[in-house]
Amino acid sequence: xxxxxxxxxxxxxxxxxxxxxxxxxxxxxxxxxxxxxxxxxxxxxxxxxxxxxxxxxxxxxxxxxxxxxxxxxxxxxxxxxxxxxxxxxxxxxxxxxxxxxxxxxxxxxxxxxxxxxxxxxxxxxxxxxxxxxxxxxxxxxxxxxxxxxxxxxxxxxxxxxxxxxxxxxxxxxxxxxxxxxxxxxxxxxxxxxxxxxxxxxxxxxxxxxxxxxxxxxxxxxxxxxxxxxxxxxxxxxxxxxxxxxxxxxxxxxxxxxxxxxxxxxxxxxxxxxxxxxxxxxxxxxxxxxxxxxxxxxxxxxxxxxxxxxxxxxxxxxxxxxxxxxxxxx
Amino acid sequence: xxxxxxxxxxxxxxxxxxxxxxxxxxxxxxxxxxxxxxxxxxxxxxxxxxxxxxxxxxxxxxxxxxxxxxxxxxxxxxxxxxxxxxxxxxxxxxxxxxxxxxxxxxxxxxxxxxxxxxxxxxxxxxxxxxxxxxxxxxxxxxxxxxxxxxxxxxxxxxxxxxxxxxxxxxxxxxxxxxxxxxxxxxxxxxxxxxxxxxxxxxxxxxxxxxxxxxxxxxxxxxxxxxxxxxxxxxxxxxxxxxxxxxxxxxxxxxxxxxxxxxxxxxxxxxxxxxxxxxxxxxxxxxxxxxxxxxxxxxxxxxxxxxxxxxxxxxxxxxxxxxxxxxxxxxxxxxxxx
Ligand SMILES: Nc1ncnc2c1ncn2[C@@H]1O[C@H](COP(=O)(O)OP(=O)(O)OP(=O)(O)O)[C@@H](O)[C@H]1O
Ligand SMILES: Nc1ncnc2c1ncn2[C@@H]1O[C@H](COP(=O)(O)OP(=O)(O)OP(=O)(O)O)[C@@H](O)[C@H]1O
Ligand code: SF4
Ligand SMILES: [Mg+2]
Ligand SMILES: [Mg+2]
Numbered sequence: 001x002x003x004x005x006x007x008x009x010x011x012x013x014x015x016x017x018x019x020x021x022x023x024x025x026x027x028x029x030x031x032x033x034x035x036x037x038x039x040x041x042x043x044x045x046x047x048x049x050x051x052x053x054x055x056x057x058x059x060x061x062x063x064x065x066x067x068x069x070x071x072x073x074x075x076x077x078x079x080x081x082x083x084x085x086x087x088x089x090x091x092x093x094x095x096x097x098x099x100x101x102x103x104x105x106x107x108x109x110x111x112x113x114x115x116x117x118x119x120x121x122x123x124x125x126x127x128x129x130x131x132x133x134x135x136x137x138x139x140x141x142x143x144x145x146x147x148x149x150x151x152x153x154x155x156x157x158x159x160x161x162x163x164x165x166x167x168x169x170x171x172x173x174x175x176x177x178x179x180x181x182x183x184x185x186x187x188x189x190x191x192x193x194x195x196x197x198x199x200x201x202x203x204x205x206x207x208x209x210x211x212x213x214x215x216x217x218x219x220x221x222x223x224x225x226x227x228x229x230x231x232x233x234x235x236x237x238x239x240x241x242x243x244x245x246x247x248x249x250x251x252x253x254x255x256x257x258x259x260x261x262x263x264x265x266x267x268x269x270x271x272x273x274x275x276x277x278x279x280x281x282x283x284x285x286x287x288x289x290x291x292x293x294x295x296x297x298x299x300x301x302x303x304x305x306x307x308x309x310x311x312x313x314x315x316x317x318x319x320x321x322x323x324x325x326x327x328x329x
Numbered sequence: 330x331x332x333x334x335x336x337x338x339x340x341x342x343x344x345x346x347x348x349x350x351x352x353x354x355x356x357x358x359x360x361x362x363x364x365x366x367x368x369x370x371x372x373x374x375x376x377x378x379x380x381x382x383x384x385x386x387x388x389x390x391x392x393x394x395x396x397x398x399x400x401x402x403x404x405x406x407x408x409x410x411x412x413x414x415x416x417x418x419x420x421x422x423x424x425x426x427x428x429x430x431x432x433x434x435x436x437x438x439x440x441x442x443x444x445x446x447x448x449x450x451x452x453x454x455x456x457x458x459x460x461x462x463x464x465x466x467x468x469x470x471x472x473x474x475x476x477x478x479x480x481x482x483x484x485x486x487x488x489x490x491x492x493x494x495x496x497x498x499x500x501x502x503x504x505x506x507x508x509x510x511x512x513x514x515x516x517x518x519x520x521x522x523x524x525x526x527x528x529x530x531x532x533x534x535x536x537x538x539x540x541x542x543x544x545x546x547x548x549x550x551x552x553x554x555x556x557x558x559x560x561x562x563x564x565x566x567x568x569x570x571x572x573x574x575x576x577x578x579x580x581x582x583x584x585x586x587x588x589x590x591x592x593x594x595x596x597x598x599x600x601x602x603x604x605x606x607x608x609x610x611x612x613x614x615x616x617x618x619x620x621x622x623x624x625x626x627x628x629x630x631x632x633x634x635x636x637x638x639x640x641x642x643x644x645x646x647x648x649x650x651x652x653x654x655x656x657x658x659x660x661x662x663x664x665x666x
Contacts, residue, residue, distance in 0.1 A: 049516040050487075153606055154373070183372040183543060188587035188600035195597060210517060213546075217589035217596055240591065254521035256546035257590055260569040264525040264550050267518050273486055 004073075005172055005204055006038035006061055006091075011070035012228075013056050017277065026277050030056040032228030033070070038172070043198070043205040045219030045236070047212060047251065051276060052225040054208045058174050061206070063087040075171075089119055092165035094158075096177035101161055102149040108135075109145040112163045119168060134163045137200075138193060155186035162190070166197065172204040180210060191218060212255045216240050224248045227274060227284045234308030244310040246289045283313065334504050334537045335361040335384075338398035342376070342383050345391040349611045353379040353392070355561040361505065366531065366538040368548040368569075371558030374607060377541045380558075381507045384539075385424050386414045402504050420450040423498035425491075427510035432494065433482040439493050440478025446500040458500075465496040469526055488519040495527065502534050509541045524551055545588060549573050557581050560607055560618040563637070567645035577640045577647040577656040579623045582663055601663075617649065625651060625659065 013031040018024070031053045038044050046054050059065040060072060063084045072079050079087050092115065095101040102111055112131045121127065132142045138159045149157055158178065165173055175194070179187040191214065197203060209215050215222060215236075222239045224232040224247065232245040243249045254267050268290045274280055280287050286296040296313050304315040342354040354376045361367050369377050383394045386406070399406045401421060409417070418424075426432045434442060443462035444455060451458075459478065466474035469492040482490055491511060498506055508527070512520040528551060531538055540551055548555055548569065555572040557565040557580065565578040576582045586601025594600065605622035608614055616631040617623070623630065629650050637646045640653045649656065 049518060155606075184545070184584060184587045185372060185603040189602045189604070191589075192599045192602065195599070212517065213589045213591055216591050217594060217600075236596070250518060254518045255591070256517075256521065256524075256544070256550045258545040258549040258573060258585065258588060259590075260549045260573045262550060264521055264528055266525055267521050269518055269522065273488065 002037065003040045004037040005040045005075055006036075006206075007073040007076075008034055008036045008057075008061070009071050009073075010035055011057070011060060011067045011072060013053075013060060013065065014068045028276050029228050029279070030276070031060070031067075034228075034230055036223060036230060036233070038204060038206055039221075040171075041202065041204055042220045043207055043218055045215035045222040046206065046208045046225060047210070047215055047222060048225030049251075050210075053228045054225060055176055057225075058093070058176050058206065058208060061174060062091060062093055085119055088115060088170075089168065090170055091172045091174065092168075092170040094161050094165050094173060094175045094178045097181050102157055104149050106148075107145070108140075108147050108149070108152070108160055111149070111160055112167055115164060115168050121168065130167060131163070134167045137197070138163045138166070139189070153186075154182050155189060158182060158186075158190055159193070162193065162197075166201070169201065170203075172206065174206040174208070176208045177210065178207070179214065187214075194218070212252065213257065224251065227276060227279055229284070229311065230309070231285070231312065232308065232310045234310075238308060244306070244315060245285075245312050246291050246314070247285050250288075250290070283311075331362040331365075333360045334363050334365075334402055335359075335539075336398055336400045337384075337396060340380070340383065340396040340399065341394070342379050342388065343393045343395075344379075344389070345393075346611060351611045352561055352613070353610060354383065357556075357558075357563050359556060359563070359566065361537045361539060363504075363537055364531070364535045366528075366540055366551060366553045367556065368540045368542065368552035368554070369556045369558055370542055370545060370548045372543060372607065374610075375558045376561045376610075377543075377558060378509055381424065381509050381539065381541055384507060385418060385422065386411070387418075387424075416450070419446050419498075419503075420501045421503055422505040422507065423501070423503040425494050425498050425506065425508040425511045427513055433490060433497075435482055438479050438481055439485070443478075443493070443497055443500060446497050450501050461500060462496070465499050466493070468499075468530065469493075469496045470522065471496075488515055488523070491515060491519075491523060492526075495523070495530070499530060499534065499536075503536060505537045505539070506531075507539045507541070510543070511540070512547070513542070513544070520547075527551070545573075545584065557584075560614065561610055562618055562648065564619065564649075565645075565647040566637075567640070567642075571640070571642060571645040575640070575645070575657070576660065577645070577653060578619075578649050579625055579651075579656075579659065580619045581647070582656075582660055583622075583624075586663065619649075624663075 011031055011034045015028045015030055016025040017028050048054055060067050063079050066080055074087060074090055109131055113127045116127050135142050140159045179190050207218055219236050221235050223230045226247050232248045243252050250267050250269050253265050269288050274284060282297040282299050283301045286292050293313060301311050301313045302316050303309055303311045338358045339356045340354055341356055344351040344353050371377055382388050388394060440462060444458040447453060447458040447461060463474045471477060471492055512523050542548060552569045555569050556563045559580050565572060565581045576585055583601060583603040589600060603622055608618060608621055617635040620626040620630045635648050635650055637648045639646055
C-alpha cells in the first residue's frame with residue numbers, strides 16, 4: 001500500500017541567470033517537472049550528475065526554496081516557504097559539507113539545540129539534557145559540548161549535523177551528500193549510524209549521493225535524475241541489476257568497484273556535456289546516448305510505468321529493447 | 330630488467346609549525362619503472378600531496394626535504410637548483426593537480442598556456458606548439474579543439490578544465506606524470522572517462538604515472554602497484570592484486586572492510602569501521618603509527634620502530650609486528666566478524 005510522506009507533483013524550479021556580457025537573463029530549468037513520492041519508512045536514493053537539480057529538489061522539499069510551479073505535500077499538507085517551521089518539525093536536512101554547514105562562532109551545544117530554539121520548543125529546561133542525550137546517541141563525547149566546530153574532526157562535525165537534525169525527532173531526514181567530504185573509515189561509521197537511527201526512530205530518508213556504491217548499500221528505492229528530470233525510478237535491486245535508461249546504464253557502468261584487474265570501463269558517453277540554459281531538444285540525453293534513434297531528438301520521451309518508471313523512447317509502446325544485464329559478481 | 334624512472338630512498342619531509350616539527354613524510358622508499366603506474370592511497374592528511382610536491386620541489390617554504398637517494402631517469406634531483414628544477418617541471422616530469430584552477434592561469438587563454446608549456450622547454454615555433462596543443466586536446470576528447478584555444482579557463486566546465494590540465498601535462502611527453510587526486514571533484518561518469526583516457530595515453534606515450542588518491546576503486550582499476558600510506562609512512566606496498574586480494578597490514582584490511590562493495594556487502598548491514606583518529610604528526614610517534622587504532626595492538630607494537638617486512642611474496646611488504654600467517658588469519662576472521 002502506498003503511504004507517501006512527501007508527494008511532489010509536476011514541480012519545477014527556474015532560475016534566471018545571466019547568459020553572458022550584454023546578453024540579458026535567461027531561464028535555467030534546474031528542476032523541470034518532477035513528480036515523485038517518498039514512501040513512509042523507505043530510503044529513497046537520488047542520483048545523477050553534478051548540476052542535474054538534486055539539491056534544488058531537496059531545498060524545495062525542505063521549504064527553503066519555493067517551486068516555480070507544481071505542488072509539494074508533506075504528510076498530505078501543502079508546503080511552501082511560508083510553512084518553514086512546521087516543515088522543520090517533520091523534515092530535517094543533513095548537508096554535504098561538515099566544514100561549512102556549521103556556524104563557526106557557535107558552540108557545539110548551541111548548534112545542536114538550534115532546531116529547538118527555532119521551533120519554539122516549550123520546554124527550555126530540558127534542552128541541554130536532550131542535546132547531551134542525542135550527542136551520546138550519535139557517538140559524540142559530551143565533553144565537546146562547549147567546543148567550537150574548528151576543534152572537531154570532519155567525522156565529528158558530521159555527527160554534530162546529524163545530532164542537530166535529529167534532536168527534535170523528525171520523521172524524515174534529507175541527507176544531501178552526507179559522507180562525500182569524509183574519509184572512507186569515517187564514512188562507514190556515519191552510514192552505520194544512519195542505519196541504526198533509522199531502526200531506532202523509524203525514520204524515512206531521502207539520500208542524495210554521487211557515490212553509487214553507498215546508494216546501493218543504503219537505499220531501498222532509487223530515482224535517477226538527468227537535467228532537471230527523473231528519467232528512471234525503481235527499487236534498488238531492479239535498478240542495479242537491470243538498469244533501463246541508457247543514462248542509468250552509463251552511470252552504473254562507470255562505477256569503479258575495488259576489484260583489481262577489471263580496468264576502467266569506456267562509458268561511451270562522449271564529452272558533449274549539455275548546456276542547461278539551452279538544453280538539447282527532444283530527449284535531453286540524446287546527444288550522449290549510445291542507443292539514440294531518429295525521433296529522440298524531435299520528441300520528448302513519455303514516462304513508461306514498468307513497476308518503476310522510465311522516461312525513454314526505447315520503452316514506449318510497451319516494446320523497446322531489453323536492458324543489458326549488469327555483469328554479476 | 331625494466332628501467333627505473335624514479336628511485337627514492339628514505340625520503341623525509343619536515344614542516345615547521347608553531348607547535349614544533351610536523352613530520353609529514355617519514356623515510357619512504359620506492360621506485361617507479363618505465364611505463365608503470367604506482368598509486369599512493371591513504372586518508373586525508375597522511376602525506377600524499379606533500380610527497381608529490383617534494384618530488385616537484387614545490388613544497389611550502391616552511392618544509393624541509395631530505396633523502397638518501399632521489400633520482401629521475403638517473404639524474405640526482407637533490408643537487409638541482411631552483412632554475413634547473415623549473416627546467417625539469419613540465420618537461421621530464423609534470424604534475425596534474427586536484428583543482429585545475431590552481432594551476433591554470435585565469436588571465437590567459439588555454440591555447441596560450443598549452444603552447445607556453447612547450448615553447449619554454451622545446452625549440453619549436455608557435456605554430457608547431459599550437460598543432461601539438463590541438464592534437465592533445467583532441468586526444469583528451471575535446472571536440473572542436475582549435476576553436477577552444479581562444480577560450481579562458483573560466484569558460485570551461487570542471488571536466489573540460491581537468492582534460493586541459495591532462496593535455497598540458499603531456500605537451501612535452503614527460504617521463505613521469507604525477508597526478509594528485511585528478512578526478513576527485515568530478516562526476517563518476519567523467520571520472521571514468523578521464524581515467525580511461527589517462528590509461529590509454531600512458532600506454533601510447535609509455536610514461537610512468539604516480540596516481541595519488543583516497544579512492545580505493547580507482548587504485549584497484551588503474552594501478553600496477555600500490556603504496557598504502559598512513560601517518561607519514563608507507564605501511565603496505567605490493568602489486569595491486571597482492572594488496573587488494575591479500576591485504577596484510579591491519580590498516581589496509583580495515584580500510585577494505587569500510588567500503589560497501591556491490592554484490593559482496595550485504596545491503597544495509599553494518600560496514601567495517603576503524604574507530605579513533607590519526608595521530609598527531611608533530612613530534613615523534615613511538616612504535617607503530619597505527620597502534621592507537623589497531624584492534625591487534627599490544628605492548629610490542631608501542632615500543633621501538635616497526636620495520637617493513639616481506640609478506641608471502643617478496644614484492645609484497647607491510648609494516649607490522651605480526652607475521653604473514655597471523656595477518657592472513659586476521660583477514661579471514663575479521664571478514665567473518
Ligand atoms: N540560486 C541559484 N541561482 C542560479 N542557478 C542555480 C541556483 N541554484 C542552482 N542553480 C543551478 O541549477 C542547476 C541545478 O543545481 P543543483 O545544485 O540543484 O544541482 P545538484 O544536482 O545538487 O548538483 P551537485 O551534484 O553538483 O550538488 C545547476 O545548473 C545550478 O547551476
Ligand atoms: N603548508 C603546510 N603547513 C603545515 N602543515 C602542512 C602544510 N601542508 C600540509 N601540512 C600537513 O602535512 C600533513 C600531510 O599533508 P598532505 O597535504 O600531504 O596530506 P594528503 O595525504 O595529501 O591529504 P588529503 O587527502 O587531505 O589531500 C598533514 O598533517 C597536513 O596538515
Ligand atoms: S604493529 Fe601492532 S599496532 Fe601496528 S598494525 Fe601491527 S598489530 Fe597493529
Ligand atoms: Mg547538490
Ligand atoms: Mg592531498
